Amino acid sequence: MKANSPSVALFIPCYVDQFYPQVGIATLELLEKLGCQVTYPSGQTCCGQPLANAGYAQETVGTARHFIKTFQDFDYVVCPSGSCTLHVKEHFPAIAGLEKEQEALEHKIYELIEFITDVLKIEKLEGKFPHRVGFHSSCHGQRGLHLSSGSELNQPPFNKARKLLENLAGLEWVELERADECCGFGGTFAVTEEALSIQMGKDRLADHLQHKTEILTGGDMSCIMHLQGIATRTKQELKFLHLAEILNQALS
Amino acid sequence: MTHPESAAEFLKDSQKAKWHDETLWFVRDKRDKVSKGIPEWEQLRELASSIKDNVLANLADYLEEFERNATKNGIIVHWATDSEAHNKLVLEILQKQDCTAVVKSKSILTEECHLNSYLEKHSVEVVDTDLGERIVQFLKQPPSHIVLPAIHLKKGEISELFHEKLHTEKGNEDPTYLTQAARVHLREKFFAAKVAITGVNFGIAETGEFVVCTNEGNADMGVHLAQVHIACMGIEKILPRRKDLGVFLRLLARSATGQPITNYNSHFRNPSPGKEIHIILVDNGRTAQLAREKFRNSLKCIRCGACMNTCPIYRRSGGFSYNSTVPGPIGSILSPGLDLKKHSSLPFASTLCGSCTDVCPVKINIHEQLYEWRQEVTKTQGDFAKGLSMKLANGIFKSPLAYKISGSLMRNALKSLPNSLIYHPLNIWGKNRNLPDAPKESFQQWYRKNRS
Numbered sequence A: 001m002k003a004n005s006p007s008v009a010l011f012i013p014c015y016v017d018q019f020y021p022q023v024g025i026a027t028l029e030l031l032e033k034l035g036c037q038v039t040y041p042s043g044q045t046c047c048g049q050p051l052a053n054a055g056y057a058q059e060t061v062g063t064a065r066h067f068i069k070t071f072q073d074f075d076y077v078v079c080p081s082g083s084c085t086l087h088v089k090e091h092f093p094a095i096a097g098l099e100k101e102q103e104a105l106e107h108k109i110y111e112l113i114e115f116i117t118d119v120l121k122i123e124k125l126e127g128k129f130p131h132r133v134g135f136h137s138s139c140h141g142q143r144g145l146h147l148s149s150g151s152e153l154n155q156p157p158f159n160k161a162r163k164l165l166e167n168l169a170g171l172e173w174v175e176l177e178r179a180d181e182c183c184g185f186g187g188t189f190a191v192t193e194e195a196l197s198i199q200m201g202k203d204r205l206a207d208h209l210q211h212k213t214e215i216l217t218g219g220d221m222s223c224i225m226h227l228q229g230i231a232t233r234t235k236q237e238l239k240f241l242h243l244a245e246i247l248n249q250a251l252s
Numbered sequence B: 001m002t003h004p005e006s007a008a009e010f011l012k013d014s015q016k017a018k019w020h021d022e023t024l025w026f027v028r029d030k031r032d033k034v035s036k037g038i039p040e041w042e043q044l045r046e047l048a049s050s051i052k053d054n055v056l057a058n059l060a061d062y063l064e065e066f067e068r069n070a071t072k073n074g075i076i077v078h079w080a081t082d083s084e085a086h087n088k089l090v091l092e093i094l095q096k097q098d099c100t101a102v103v104k105s106k107s108i109l110t111e112e113c114h115l116n117s118y119l120e121k122h123s124v125e126v127v128d129t130d131l132g133e134r135i136v137q138f139l140k141q142p143p144s145h146i147v148l149p150a151i152h153l154k155k156g157e158i159s160e161l162f163h164e165k166l167h168t169e170k171g172n173e174d175p176t177y178l179t180q181a182a183r184v185h186l187r188e189k190f191f192a193a194k195v196a197i198t199g200v201n202f203g204i205a206e207t208g209e210f211v212v213c214t215n216e217g218n219a220d221m222g223v224h225l226a227q228v229h230i231a232c233m234g235i236e237k238i239l240p241r242r243k244d245l246g247v248f249l250r251l252l253a254r255s256a257t258g259q260p261i262t263n264y265n266s267h268f269r270n271p272s273p274g275k276e277i278h279i280i281l282v283d284n285g286r287t288a289q290l291a292r293e294k295f296r297n298s299l300k301c302i303r304c305g306a307c308m309n310t311c312p313i314y315r316r317s318g319g320f321s322y323n324s325t326v327p328g329p330i331g332s333i334l335s336p337g338l339d340l341k342k343h344s345s346l347p348f349a350s351t352l353c354g355s356c357t358d359v360c361p362v363k364i365n366i367h368e369q370l371y372e373w374r375q376e377v378t379k380t381q382g383d384f385a386k387g388l389s390m391k392l393a394n395g396i397f398k399s400p401l402a403y404k405i406s407g408s409l410m411r412n413a414l415k416s417l418p419n420s421l422i423y424h425p426l427n428i429w430g431k432n433r434n435l436p437d438a439p440k441e442s443f444q445q446w447y448r449k450n451r452s
Helices: A014-019 A021-033 A049-071 A082-091 A099-108 A112-119 A139-144 A160-166 A194-210 A221-233 A243-250 B003-012 B014-036 B041-057 B059-072 B083-096 B108-112 B115-121 B131-138 B155-166 B175-192 B218-225 B242-256 B286-291 B296-300 B306-310 B312-317 B328-338 B355-359 B366-381 B384-397 B400-416 B443-451
Strands: A007-010 A037-039 A076-079 A109-111 A132-136 A215-218 A239-242 B076-080 B101-104 B125-128 B195-199 B202-204 B209-214 B228-234 B264-268 B276-282
Touching: A007 A021, A014 A021, A014 A221, A014 B443, A021 A037, A021 A112, A021 A239, A021 A243, A021 B443, A049 A082, A049 A099, A049 B366, A076 A082, A076 A099, A076 A112, A082 A099, A082 A109, A082 A139, A099 A109, A109 A112, A112 A160, A112 A243, A132 A160, A132 A194, A132 A221, A139 B355, A160 A243, A194 A221, A194 B003, A194 B312, A215 A221, A215 A243, A221 A239, A239 A243, B003 B014, B003 B312, B014 B242, B014 B306, B014 B312, B041 B059, B041 B242, B041 B296, B059 B076, B059 B202, B059 B276, B076 B083, B083 B115, B083 B195, B083 B228, B083 B276, B101 B115, B101 B175, B101 B218, B108 B115, B108 B195, B108 B228, B115 B125, B125 B131, B131 B155, B131 B175, B155 B175, B175 B218, B195 B218, B202 B242, B209 B218, B209 B228, B209 B242, B218 B264, B286 B296, B286 B328, B296 B328, B296 B366, B306 B312, B306 B328, B306 B355, B328 B355, B328 B366, B355 B366
Parallel strands: A007 A037, A007 A076, A076 A109, A132 A215, A215 A239, B076 B276, B101 B125, B101 B195, B195 B228, B228 B276
Antiparallel strands: B202 B209, B209 B264
């Protein structure tokens, strides 16, 4: 994008802001390298998903109103999380008085990878990343935003992240036994169904380890936080990076 | 027990839990492969979903049409508002026939109505003739899966059970040998039963006929040897036209077990001379569900079980962990409509991963309904403490300043507190998982320093 390019606002989810600032930085730098004019609107907080998924959607009206107002003046909103993007698009409560702004937001918010492939129309990125990379397909990105084809559906296979990653020199893509099974994070599920959540996470990790993943990546730090938490506790030799970090490193 | 408690219990036997997961994944995988052999698979799902939309929008008319045509065919049609009325009707028919022993093929509806225990209380012997159902009946257990009722048992356990009940050789686990023993045992029951009970997969309004699908042929065996056939049907099982079956029969077996077609799809239209067919049309909460706009689509279900096989929760917690007649994702959106209090933990037994929705042959938006049931659960019986903390969180997220203060408090606490406090038993996250290392500054702070 050049001089009079559209304005891009960065939405950094609350847990990324607090725990993974490096993912926010990588997202910002990557978008800048791709020629975007990026602003991080100060005063942004959270999309409210943790509350809504716990059954308290009616308590998120204030959060959603604040979100819409914070981002209403931009052409695009880009977020390094499929899950939070999906929540804004599909699960915001209806905000009285901001109907138009809310509808516009639902159409102008993009997850980072789909923004690169669908809006910037970038087919491939030139760079190198000589590592064996295992991709964790987060459910909300895949089945919600359709960032990749699901194993359940009878559709031609595609994967927007894979398209960008596979072009990087030296990158080896890891084929998994179960390409898109849930990792068991699930927001409050991670705590309310702790035993299941841990087992699901262990099973995903085992699939990656069995196929010799060196770096586990994905589009949602929430899934990765959960998987990394289990891997660290069980002393597994696995590295974890967000897709933005890989792409940003590869392009430098 | 709540779902999390039962799931934790199930996972304690880690080897068996792994076997359960892999066994059901195998069925899911078979379903994937066979469905991909049908180029128009996604259109079939769409079509099936639309036909069911039409059925649900005109249910009363189709039911009356079905009643008229079935009656014309010589079938005796009964209506039951709830399980009690249903059970009473069945008993009355049995008593009229002086029948004290019946055979029954698989019917989730009769499970839902607890028909077996009702009849047994009235001195009627009920024999479930589906092999898996007979196995769980011997064990006095309910089915743990709607298509694979005994999927929670390994063949060694069945060998032991048959040794005790059917006097098979001790330690003989050969499936053919064990099945043969069950066959001989069931044959006696088939010959002795004056009345046979079946479920119904599809009732056809246009013709007044109904269709029963089994892989074992046990429904047919029972019905053809008995004088009287009682078919128990949920009112949502109606299809408008016979030709609609082409869509549903193609979807049902492929979704359920990965077979191209169920072995026996038997059509019942007229009683044979001198015999009787009764059909009981049962509501039992279905009309109430139909009235709930957000949840009415759940009535499209054709009971294929695909959502159970694909569900990462079901596979790792087993059917019994749901404590409801229909377990798994579909059960978790049906059961709260019957008893919200009893089933309040079920809508939360999901990560909302959405796999169930994508395998569903009639495109029920299962994971979205789980999300909506969560909202209902908290509205009607919100746990006060949880409600309060959520309100606080909303207060934080709608105010940038409050968010900043609480965020940095949290990060600093993580940096300065000793591990023994961070991984306190009350911190469930930290029981089996580490927390991320706390960074020295948030992204917001970095941005202010470096970009503005």
